[in-house]
Amino acid sequence: PAIHQAITEAAAKYRFPEGRVFEYGTAGQPRTANSDLLNTVVFAVGLLAGLRSKKLNGQWIGVMVTASHNPAEDNGVKLVDPMAEWETYATKLANAPLDKVADVYNELIKEIDIKMDNPARVVFARDTRASGSRLVGILNAALSATEVEFMDFKFMTTPQLHYIVRCKNTLGTPYEYGEPTEQGYYEKLGEAFKKVMRSVKVQGHLTVDCANGVGGPKLHELIKYLPSAEQGGIDIKVVNDNVINPDSLNFECGADYVKTKQRAPPSSKAAPLERCASLDGDADRLVYYYIDENNVFRLLDGDRIATLAASFIGDLARNAGIAQKLKIGVIQTAYANGASTDYIEKVLKLPAVCTKTGVKHLHHAAMRYDVGVYFEANGHGTVTFSENALKTIKSAEPQSPAQQQALECLVGLTDLINQAVGDALSDMLLVEAILAHKGWTTKEWLGTYTDLPSRLVRVEVADRSIFKAVDAERKLESPPGLQDKIDALQSRYNKGRSFARASGTEDAVRVYAEAASRSEADDLASRVANAVK
Numbered sequence: 246p247a248i249h250q251a252i253t254e255a256a257a258k259y260r261f262p263e264g265r266v267f268e269y270g271t272a273g274q275p276r277t278a279n280s281d282l283l284n285t286v287v288f289a290v291g292l293l294a295g296l297r298s299k300k301l302n303g304q305w306i307g308v309m310v311t312a313s314h315n316p317a318e319d320n321g322v323k324l325v326d327p328m329a330e331w332e333t334y335a336t337k338l339a340n341a342p343l344d345k346v347a348d349v350y351n352e353l354i355k356e357i358d359i360k361m362d363n364p365a366r367v368v369f370a371r372d373t374r375a376s377g378s379r380l381v382g383i384l385n386a387a388l389s390a391t392e393v394e395f396m397d398f399k400f401m402t403t404p405q406l407h408y409i410v411r412c413k414n415t416l417g418t419p420y421e422y423g424e425p426t427e428q429g430y431y432e433k434l435g436e437a438f439k440k441v442m443r444s445v446k447v448q449g450h451l452t453v454d455c456a457n458g459v460g461g462p463k464l465h466e467l468i469k470y471l472p473s474a475e476q477g478g479i480d481i482k483v484v485n486d487n488v489i490n491p492d493s494l495n496f497e498c499g500a501d502y503v504k505t506k507q508r509a510p511p512s513s514k515a516a517p518l519e520r521c522a523s524l525d526g527d528a529d530r531l532v533y534y535y536i537d538e539n540n541v542f543r544l545l546d547g548d549r550i551a552t553l554a555a556s557f558i559g560d561l562a563r564n565a566g567i568a569q570k571l572k573i574g575v576i577q578t579a580y581a582n583g584a585s586t587d588y589i590e591k592v593l594k595l596p597a598v599c600t601k602t603g604v605k606h607l608h609h610a611a612m613r614y615d616v617g618v619y620f621e622a623n624g625h626g627t628v629t630f631s632e633n634a635l636k637t638i639k640s641a642e643p644q645s646p647a648q649q650q651a652l653e654c655l656v657g658l659t660d661l662i663n664q665a666v667g668d669a670l671s672d673m674l675l676v677e678a679i680l681a682h683k684g685w686t687t688k689e690w691l692g693t694y695t696d697l698p699s700r701l702v703r704v705e706v707a708d709r710s711i712f713k714a715v716d717a718e719r720k721l722e723s724p725p726g727l728q729d730k731i732d733a734l735q736s737r738y739n740k741g742r743s744f745a746r747a748s749g750t751e752d753a754v755r756v757y758a759e760a761a762s763r764s765e766a767d768d769l770a771s772r773v774a775n776a777v778k
């Protein structure tokens with residue numbers, strides 16, 4: 246009853262967003278930061294996070310306030326440990342009129358069967374968006390009203406918050422993940438990087454575009470824990486690290502800009518062949534690129550990071566003499582370039598699995614392997630190691646110095662890679678280490694296979710809910726007949742592949758097409774887009 250009262254009083258400060266219905270999408274982010282909708286959604290997520298923690302007997306739950314790669318004026322909120330059925334609970338809470346929120350909260354307690362005597366613990370953080378402080382205040386109000394123990398980690402990258410949650414929940418168990426502090430994160434990455442780099446040296450320097458987001462200050466901090474260039478470490482030049490001007494966030498820079506525009510940020514001063522990387526606004530996406538000798542932009546996206554990591558870990562497992570004991574798999578979505586899938590299956594001889602869009606699906610599929618390498622083409626991804634993999638790697642008896650070296654490197658990788666979630670800073674260190682080990686420049690990395698030209702178009706439709714996808718979102722079962730048209734179209738092109746699906750984050754349908762030549766890919770994309778309209 247006290248909580249019911251407190252919720253109602255806290256909720257009375259907000260306005261119910263007239264005429265709008267909140268739905269949980271691919272990433273569960275309603276977007277415009279100043280809308281009443283977002284206030285009530287954040288309040289609902291705060292209430293829900295406490296319930297979820299109680300349900301899990303007081304496990305720490307994370308709440309991140311960010312809109313990732315989206316414009317500075319947007320914002321959003323995500324639960325660090327998402328579960329499909331909790332999305333429907335969030336929807337219920339967020340759509341309740343404010344004077345009824347406490348009633349819905351009570352109904353949920355019954356529906357989910359929550360023991361209210363259990364402790365509830367929540368950590369939260371935010372990116373650098375101006376609206377973040379207001380939204381964190383709302384979270385605070387929801388958590389206070391429901392008597393939840395919480396910690397505010399202020400500014401953090403999304404993966405840093407995931408790291409904190411994992412550390413807190415494994416403290417005192419055999420799976421202890423690390424020190425649950427921001428410094429602990431840097432120390433862990435720094436130590437692991439040194440271990441992986443023991444016998445090699447990074448060539449040249451790396452320019453990192455931080456999207457003018459929270460990744461900028463955090464990268465500056467991380468660098469303090471890395472070996473200097475003289476010690477064999479990376480010579481990192483940090484650019485687009487302005488977090489003072491709030492409008493510059495993701496503006497003409499960052500991983501999403503680079504991937505979708507297929508060009509370097511206009512502000513880039515990188516010379517030809519210089520190695521460059523871009524993070525997104527909350528530093529959970531990473532892409533690499535360079536300008537070649539002919540001034541042509543060359544992108545190394547998530548597919549490239551996945552193939553690089555899978556090939557390296559496969560080699561290490563063989564060199565360590567444990568290849569037979571580690572089942573390695575690569576998880577992609579339908580947006581992965583067909584050439585990368587071919588390369589994984591035919592050259593790396595590893596299984597390539599396709600899942601629905603959204604990292605929760607990829608992460609889940611990755612967990613079915615001892616080593617699960619998963620990346621979305623847009624640069625979000627990581628590598629997971631199963632319990633069996635960790636045991637195998639840590640207990641293997643090396644039979645030669647070469648085996649020992651490979652094993653030590655693998656051990657280092659299990660610490661270097663953020664296994665909780667895709668992490669641009671951790672992925673960046675991984676890529677740098679692999680390139681150093683292979684002695685590769687970005688040009689050699691790009692040379693492993695040739696991407697098929699591809700095109701992604703966004704099609705505005707009257708009602709995107711009629712587009713129902715099946716087969717890992719590669720086929721449409723509704724509207725009737727459309728898939729047959731797409732099949733017929735793609736069969737006319739050399740290496741043609743195309744699919745359409747409703748976006749989970751935008752009110753639009755996305756059409757993807759690839760084919761043997763640029764003109765064929767463009768043509769196929771526009772014909773399929775016309776069929777969708």
Ligand code: NG1
Nearest residue numbers: 271272602603621623748749750751
């Ligand atoms: P939607 O809008 O459902 O296509 C987009 C990205 C996903 C993922 C989510 C979450 C593409 C084609 N889609 O999803 O990969 O990153 O946003 O941010 O890039």
Ligand code: ZN
Nearest residue numbers: 313525527529
């Ligand atoms: Zn992001």
